[in-house]
Amino acid sequence: MSLSWSDEAPAVGEYIELRRITGMERRAPSAAAEGLRNSLHVVTVRERARLVGMGRLVGDRGCFAQVVDIAVDPExxxxxxxxxxxxxxxxxxxxxxxxxxxxxxxxxxGAFALYKKLGFEIRTGMELSVS
Structure with missing residues (x-):
């Protein structure tokens, strides 16, 4: 198996498909395109041309950044x-x-152990979201 790593954002269709096969929430193509375009940084991994993993950083480049879209093809x-x-x-x-x-x-x-291993701390508080 030959894997290649890149800092290039995936195409919208393959991003949506990777989210689907990993059980992540669906995103509209226009929203996915905007999100990918406005990423601070993207990491992708491919087997040949097939997207098999990715992650992104989003934020304001100064005070805050958030890790999002960590996804790995189940295979x-x-x-x-x-x-x-x-x-x-x-x-x-x-x-x-x-x-x-x-x-x-x-x-x-289920992912807490991975993130703690890489230096993240579990914070108490309340997550709020608006839909």
Whole structure:
């Protein structure tokens, strides 16, 4: 298996498809295009031309950044791709964002161990969202 890594955003269709096969919430194509275009940084991994993993950083480039869209094709899980994607996002943020920039993420309970291993802390509080 030959994997290639890139900092290039995926095409909208393959982004939507990776989200679908990983059980993530659906995004409208126009919203996905806008989101991808406005990413601070993107990490993708491919087997040949096929998108098999990705992650993004979004934010204001100064005070706040958030890790989003960490997704690995189910056929490729268990190989450390999610950890490597997240590490590449962290490395980029340390090199490119101010040291005082707060980098956060919202994690599913089953993923806490991975994120803690890479330096994230679990914070108590309340997540609010508007739909």
């Amino acid at each position: 490729f899980r268990g190989q450390g791709l999610g950890t490597e994607i997240l590490q590449r996002l962290i490395d980029w943020s340390k090199a490119e964002l101010p040291a005082s920039c707060h980098v956060n993420l919202i994690a599913e309970p």
